[in-house]
Amino acid sequence: MAAKRPRRAMPSVTSTPVMVMVLYVADGGPNSIQAQANLDLICKEHLNGNFLLEVVDVLQFPKRALADGIVVTPSLAKSSPAPAVRIAGNLSDQGSVLRALGITAKNP
């Protein structure tokens, strides 16, 4: 059984809407671990704490995934702000992920 790892929320400091996401993983799976790491990086670099993220382990809660229409893990689902988006895979292509989430990449 996967251990619970509650994550601390960063308070929102901007007026942009909070991004609400759910990451569906198979806890311990290599791609799932990678997806979490990639998403952590994106959140840190581009969202500045202005997000809510829920991680669902489908090995423990497969019906939750089914109810949300998730077929493969890892998958990332963004529900807010609109439009809703789903991204399958380990999120290694950061550019594609940012575009899909509607995040404009910061200039270096």
Added chain:
Amino acid sequence: MKQRTSGSPQSAPRAVPERSFEKTILRLVKGGPERMALEARQIDAIVDPASGSAILLPEAQQALLGRGAGRAEPIAIAYDWSWIQDESARFISHTIATPAAARLSDQAILGKALWDLGIDNLHDADWQAHRQQIAWRAPFRDLELRRRDRDGKIHHLAVSGEPLFDEQNRFKGYRGIVRRMAAARRIELHLLEHRRYSQRALDGLAIPVCLLDAAGIVMLANRAWHGALGGPAGYGLDAREGDDYVAACLAARGDAAIDGAPAAAGIRQVIAAERQHFRYGPAQASGPGGIWIELDARTIADGGRARAIVTLRDVTREKSAEKLLTLELAVARRLAEAAERDSGLQAVIQAICLSQSWECGRFLRRDTSAGVLRQVAAWGLSREAIQQFLDKSHGLVLRQDAGLAGRVVDSGQPVWSHDAAFDSAGSSMALPPEAGVAGSIFFPALHDGQTLGVFAFSSPGVGEPDERMLHTLRSIGEQVGLFLQRMTALEGLRRSASHYRKLTEISSDWHWEQDRDYRFTRIDGSGPFGARSALGLTHWELPDVVPLDPQWAEHRTRLAARWSFCDVEFSAIDSIGNRHRYLISGEPVYDDAGLFAGYRGTGLEVGIRRKDAALGDDDATR
């Protein structure tokens, strides 16, 4: 914010042997992005909608097994013995890890599968789910078992296992551990088992039952309760486990079929043990044909949390039987009160319609000589379509062998139809479509096995009658048959009396009637005295009657004995002195109750002797 989900874990993940992997995955993954991610080897697991399980892909599976091996050391500390099974899930080895486990472990388990070990707390469905896990090569955790040791002592155990694969990824069986469960968990399981037992016991009852706690919350409700739809509002039938039953009763107050407030008050008293038993109703569910429900609540003594048991009893059959019995009595009363045939029949039709909520009915009297049925009485609701139909069918005459009515005449048995149009014998028997009538029923009025007439009722509520209803229809049919026979006999009597009067008018000079004190109440025809002056007098009190006391005394004795008399002679002297001789005859009259009501009879003048004639000679004799 980042957080984990909460709630109960679902079924365990399963690992798919590589051979069938491709097919399974391709069947499940249909979306383009998902397929692309799959082809890029970025996927760990697939969620199977059919089974509700997650299927681990081989690489992820290996990674998880590797993690499991890494955790083996701390797990080993926590178990009582370990085991290994072969590919057929049969135990091939077991190792005792703690002294306490020695009592539980048994070499006899070798060669057997888990489900062969006499585990008494798992049922067929549980084992089926477990075997499915094995078939999918899925790990399983904390399968809770109850087993007796060699001394018969019960132990609660938790069994966990994971599949074994060789280097070629071939399934080789399972390995796992057994732990004795903590006391708290054992108690929890015991309570769960107890609740399951209670639930099954309640589910075995056909009537809706629920248990309430001290706050009126539904603790347990049986299957019949959950399936009891369509009951009257105010009985709280929509309350489920965890709901406030008393509040559910009260919520129906006002616009409900019954007022839920008294029900709620009564149940509160039962819960508080202020009264042992409370019964409420019955009440009928709204809508045509709604069932009748009676609520019954009883205090539970020493029931732990449970304070009251509420049962709901379907008393529709009893209510229906009661209503039909009332109808039979009402029909008997209407017939007894009826002075005329047709008005009596109409009263019966009305009583039946009102009792059964039928819209209209008619009675067709059988005319055997003409071979027809004639409508002689009808009654219907004051709806325009119904009244128009009854107006049109006034005086209806049908062949006695036609349609449903004809079948009733022929068989002497009730017949019914769900579709009024079925009576193809004539649209005259079927209501028009605009009347909105869907069914009809016909039944006979019988006397001595002869059909004297046919009742025809039409209404949307008319359907196939049950046995009790048929009994009532037969009873009413027989009552009406007797009534018709009585009316026919009375009619005959009336005709006979009329005929008798006509005859007596020919053979006598006057006809008379007396009350029970022998005083004239009526005199028709000519007599020796004016009718007006004689009314209220007896024969022997008539003016100018020659007093012959011994004769009248003998006559009065006969009257007192209620005897008929014939040609009793008496004389009277008229105003000019002539003496007239009369003969009177009479018979006693009784009322419907059989009580003496007086006499009636005839009088005839048989001779006259002039005043100047010698005594004893009549100069004129009739």
